[in-house]
Amino acid sequence: MSAQPLLQIRNLSKAFGGLMAIQELDFHVNKDEIVSLIGPNGAGKTTFFNLVTGMIPPDAGQIVVDGHDIVGLRPNQILERGVARTFQNVRLFPNMTVLENVLIGQHTRTGTGPVGAILRTPAFRRQEEQAVEKAKETLAFFGSRLVGYRFDQPANVLSYANRRRLEIARAMASEPKLLLLDEPTAGMNPRETAELTELVAKLRDEQGFTICLIEHDMRVVGRVSDRVVVLDYGTKIAEGSYHEVANDERVVEAYLGTKAGKAAS
Amino acid sequence: MSDYGAALRRRGLELFSFTGGFLWAVRIAAVVVVIWGAVGSLTEGRLTFDQWKNLVVFGLAQGSVYALIALGYTMVYGVLRFINFAHGEVFMSGAMIGFFAARELNQHGLWSDRPVLGILIVLLVCMTTSTTVALIVERVAYRPLRQRPRLILLITAIGASFVLQYAFRGLFGAGVKSYPSIEALQGSWRILGFNVIKTQGVVILIAFGMMALLYTFVERTRTGRAMRAVAEDQETAELMGINVDRTIVTVFAVGGAMAGVAGLLWGLVFQQVFFFTGFLPGIKAFASAVLGGIGNIPGAMLGGLVLGQTESLGPSLVLSGLGVPSAHQLKDVIAFLVLVLVLVFRPTGLLGERVAEERA
């Protein structure tokens, strides 16, 4: 049992009414891997993330993180187990400041309660200082964009690209083992996309996160992935290295029906 | 795989949360209390069988009033997804103005000489009043806020409810107004072994008639279909050429009219009206709507009837059996507890919700 994968999915299924969003999916992510999840629109990729983070309950199957089945746990308990995510349609806390957003990410890694806060105990102060320090460090990972005067700006004044970065920072702050990124480059211009691609690699190499990535942009997928998994209609239709997958007939077919242009590149 | 067993055990502990445990305790306690109380009262035999039957008839009359009010809550929730807190006051306004009409008719002798005509006239007055009030509130308070968060609408509705209460108090005085009684409706009928007090019989009759009318309206007419379509999905309905604004106004108007009917019936059964009359029946009607499944029109009717019975039978059946003194004082507590229990254990109600999902 030594080379146990960090995330092991067995036989996972989820239906919305009559629509099978995920069907008997087997899937795994090894430690220190970057796995890309691709597939046409409506293939069930986001639904898969929702299942893993406990936002919706599966109909059947197991989701094992680091050896423990997490099905049935609340999302916050799953985050505590080391699974953090970002959202396809950026979901920050728009009226909280940049710093506060990241501090929320650290919520489970800190522990003072109301009493400590009221009495301003030394432990509370220390923890608060450390948390702020760490939040600033995390934000510094994105260069100069989210630091300095930005700390105290509400998140809703940020540009679109910065919101995406802040969302990643918020997830990083929770010290996850596994980072789930849902289309991190959606809506970005080519330069920003290239930069973010590098960043994803750095997240693994420098910060040591294991990453599972949903992405439509094939250049990004090709550049960063160790392994690519293709979903269509909720089932896995192919798996392997980028080149294996890109030349797989079924994949091309699945995309041709819907998104030939993007898959071709 | 002892490892797996250990993991399961650990998970079991985590899955047993504080709330889960608390709620299970409440569930079990509720069942135990009801059974214990019922067995207690029935074995003690404090009430005769006839008295029980009277309670059932009264519960039916009261429940049908709740049901009529509940329709307004449920329809508005269906299309706008907010609790029209002022709906209780819409009901009260009908009952209040209806009183003045009834008093006037009574002075001219119409009320007792030709009760059918009298009731019909007052019914029209009540319906017109409540509809007007509902429409004014919609236009002045709600329409400008339609795109705002729903809690803002709810707070506005609370404000509207206070304005209406105290406006009626200022306009018509704080005193309790007593409907004149109708001589022809004194006494009771004997129906199927039930001793039906005539007023209550008439009330039940009118209420069921109105509900049937409304049901036909919603199911069979174009406007009714439009209402259902808007409740299902506003955007699509709009694309299909339905005038959403007009449909929403219709919903308020129809809900108001039903509340007006309830106003008259309240006057007939309880005879007393004052500016605060709308509050408790309003909340109970909302509870009925939730009990039946919010947004669900037959649900609101069923919910009202069930709540009416619960309230009528509950104190004597459950509480007296538990040895609670003056159990009837706690009748309102029962209604509120029903609301809480339904929301905790079956938030979609008896017949299921019919509310458009919010889009993620």
Added chain:
Amino acid sequence: MAARFHRPDPRRTVVLGIAGGLTAVFLSAIGMVEEFIKRSLVDPEVVLGYVTIALVPFVFAYVVARPPPVREGIAPVRPGPLTLAAGAVAGLLTASVVSLFVVITTEVNVRGVLQNVSPPLLETLTFHRGVGQGVVWLLVGGTLIGAGGAAVHLIPARYRRPVVLAVVWVLIFGLLQVLIAQIFRGLKVGDTVNPFLYKGSRGLTIHGAITVWIAAFLIALSLEGQREAMRRRLAEATPAVRRNYMLVGLAVALLILAVTPQILGNFLSEVLDLAGIFLLMALGLNIVVGYAGLLDLGYVAFFAVGAYTGAVLTSPSSPEWNPAFTFWAAIPFIMVAAALAGIIVGTPVLRMRGDYLAIVTLGFGEIARILFLSDALKPYFGGAQGIIRVPNISIGPVEFVTSQDFFYIIYALAIVLIYVSWALQHSRVGRAWMAMREDETVAEVMGVNIVAAKLQAFIIGAILASLGGALFAHKIGSIFPHSFNIVVSITVLMCVIVGGMGSIPGVILGAIVLVGAPELLREFSEFKFLLYGALLIFMMQMKPEGLIPSRQRAQELHQDEAAQDAWLRREALGDTEPEPAK
């Protein structure tokens, strides 16, 4: 560049003019005008009744004549002759509706239904000149007042606010004569100032009114434009400087609080005591509603739990069990009882939608009242007779008896609770609440334990309210279940919402103004809840973030607009982030 003159929309003018008339008739028919007519603001002629009814055409005409806001790209519009005409027309229409009402009700006796439409009201509305002449006066007066309302727009922008504000201050000085005269007496200048300003109890003297107007005008004029500058200065200050500002502010506030009861005397301290008890509750509810975003409509339940626990433990004549503790010894038990109540109310509503939560908490509030009132619990809580002989509070040998004494206890506790609110807001718990309020799903995905956060909010809110309740019991000396009805919950909610959800200064302002003012203005007490309701509707439409908004809430409640703004910005500017130097 010749700006176009504003041409008010004729249809709107007519509609609003008639709406104004209906409003005026409504105010008359609910008895407000008659009730207010006895109250003189400025000696001999300016009485509150007429001011109220004159305000209607004034305000409606002002709204009718308001030019559209200046926008870039659209030629500016400036008020001109048509503005005045529109105001006058609206005023005339308003007066016409009132006249019609007067004529009809003189002919037909409606008193049997509308109890306040009495001969004295009609005489008031016709200025005691009979219907014929009275109607002429009404129409002329309405037209003039309407034109006056519109004329406000003609005042040069720089002077507009000061002019109007100064008039408002004159009215306030007239209305709050009791308070202001007492303040001058308390400051030992009453003997000289009061006879100059006021004529007995008949309101301001004419020269007094003029003096107040000029003083207010000058102060407002000199402060105009300063507010922005001050805010900017505060925003730019370094933390250390800001801290100093805060300390100075705190010291001044403490000093004022320390001398307030002495200056205000017993009656006014009583008013402030009541406002203070509501402030304690409002601070608690602010945590539940303002921070955690849980709309609790049954908050009075916790107030009642505090009051009853305190009374049972301290009163020597509490029915079943009377340990006759001191107030201080009872506090821990009160807090535990409140925490339990918070858990009982909080647990079932944990997973409920916001609006259902509101109604269910309302239900719990009513349940609490009915239970305390019931015969079933009478052996413990005294039923309708309540619990009497709740002793005074004392510290060592010092006993707090008068309302002036109580002032210190209540406001000392208020300061503590203000600190507690602030400390919680700026902590891990406070952030979790905020995140939960903004997006519960995401908060949970980011690790916030929703169950714990909500229960914490309910428990802490309950404890704060229970302390208010306990003080209330000791203050009044006896408690009855009727004191704990829904109206209390709504009043507290009003304080929080009108002041500004999540904003501590807002809540303070809300409690003092909404609870204190009606006590001072006895004429208003009849219409208090009508005004509360109207204010709630008005605030939700115009300023849902409250009078002193908290930073976050302002944006959140205008979310539709914020979203659009953000979208516009993005569309217009693209992503203009500077590239990092590499």
